[in-house]
Amino acid sequence: MKKNLFFTMLLLPAICMQTYAQAGKANRELLRKADEALQLAARQYKGMMTHVPDAVLPRSTNKDGSLMTSNTAWWTSGFYPGTTWYLYEYTKDPAFKAEALKRMELVKKEQYNTRTHDLGFMMYCPFGNALRITGDTAYKAILLTSAQSLSTRFNATIGCIKSWDHGTWKFPVIIDNMMNLELLTWATRASGDKKFEQIARTHANTTIKNHFRKDYSSYHVIDYDPANGAVLQKKTHQGYADSSAWSRGQAWGLYGYTMMYRETKDKAYLNQARHIADYILNNPAMPADLIPYWDYNAPDIPNALRDVSAGAVAASALLELSRFTSKTEAQRYWTAAEKMLSSLCSPAYLAKEGENNHFILLHSVGSLPHNSEVDVPLTYADYYFVEALLRYKMWSK
Structure with missing residues (x-):
């Protein structure tokens, strides 16, 4: 039997399993929407396969509406093959596996890259999923080399x-x-x-x-x-001001500390994740649909741009955090994640089939201060959205 390194996430203690059963009560309407969104995602990425030149990776959309691509050294290079692994897992369509393997061949050389902290994104998203889904232990050596390269920093x-x-x-x-630390905790286990x-x-x-x-x-x-x-x-570099709360940064922290608790069972990380979640969900600047503005202190709220990527990362993190907390907290986090996913599955944020350069989600913000990737699709928004949908389907009872 193949080891499920990502979704089983180690054996959870009895209290967490109880919380999971309590917090993960099925919302039939959202489960239906999740399947519809995943099916749309599969059709969009089938189009993406023929849209992206063979030697590069998709990244976003240019200001003129054309596809923006990247080389393998760019920090988002692992998200597209990582998402295609998720879609292969969902559809069992071998075309997604073939596409993932094709693009991973491009990215593979980055295992030796010691000039970036983003090797978790670049290598663990595609190769970690490949190992988990296929059980092919050849991916271990690539991931361990990646962990060693990251450690040099x-x-x-x-x-x-x-x-x-x-x-x-x-x-x-x-x-x-914080998001790149999972590669290191995995490396110790492996x-x-x-x-x-x-x-x-x-x-x-x-x-x-x-x-x-x-x-x-x-x-x-x-x-x-x-x-x-x-x-x-x-x-700050991408937020509104040094003193402001850049929304994707808050989501990175939430996801990172939830993951670190899963990996280590250190309660300090669980408490940090709970505090960050409460900051996000209690924030007076959080819109009613729970898709954050690009910065919680943006001066033009309520007319500020949303950052769908922040919502997708937070939704995935909140689903997992609900598995580790007490009944009342677990239900609150789970319900918030459901609201975020329901919003992301709506026409306000979900692309129409064949449009959006075949990306899944609309309205993300890369770096507004640099006028870079503003109100466009982003590969990591797609990745964490698909991950959150798969988590929701798996953990709903």
């Missing part, structure tokens, strides 16, 4: 993995980096080498200490002094 004095090598930063660490998980834990602990405000909103970028680990600056 860890600074023990600071206690973090360096995010960027560009700009005037000394040692920048962004909240997004290899028995505890250093990978220790790096992940240390990074997560340092991030709790320095990235979060008293209300559990997160700064986007913390710049450290590599000589002594001191915090030099608390800034």
Whole structure:
């Protein structure tokens, strides 16, 4: 029997299984919408297969409406093959498996890339899913090499993995980096080498200490002094202001700490995830449909752009968080995720078939301050949306 490394997520304690049964009560209408959205996603990505040139990966839509692509070194390169694995799992259509394998051949060389912190996104999304779904242990060596490459960016004095090598930063660490730690916790399980998980834990602990405000909103970028680990600056790069709450950053934090609790069972990570979830769901700037504005402090709310990618990441995270919390909290998180998914499955955010350059979702925001990928589809919005739909179907009872 093939190991399910992603969805089984280790054996959960009895209380979590009880919470799962309580919180995961089926919403038949949403289950119907989820299937319809997944079927649309499969048709859209069938179109994508013929739309994307062989040597590149889809990324977004250009300002003129044409398809935006990337090379394999771009941080989103793993999402498209990762999504095609999810769609293969859902449809059992071998065309999706063939497409995933074809694009992974392009991405495979990035296992040696030590110039990026995004190897979790780039490598674990496609190759981790490939290993989980096929059971082919050849993917282990690629993932372990990727984990080793990521580990080279860890600074023990600071206690973090360096995010960027560009700009005037000394040692920048962004909240997004929480998402790449799953590659390291997996690597310890797969290899028995505890250093990978220790790096992940240390990074997560340092991030709790320095990235979060008293209300559990997160700064986007913390710049450290590599000589002594001191915090030099608390800034933003993609949010409205240094003091604001960039919505996708909050979603990255929620997902990252929920994942770290699943992987380690350290209650500090569960508590952090709960606090972040409550910040998001209690935020007075959260719209009624629970699809966030691109920044919770955007000055033009309620006319500010939404960031569908933030909603998709948060929905997937909240579904999982509901499995680890008490009955009342679990129901609250589950219900919020249902509302987010119901909104994402609506015509307000779901593309029409054959349109949107064959992406699934509309209205994401990459970086508004840089006028980059503004109000467009994004591969990672699609990835976490499909993941959330599959989680919802699997965990509904």
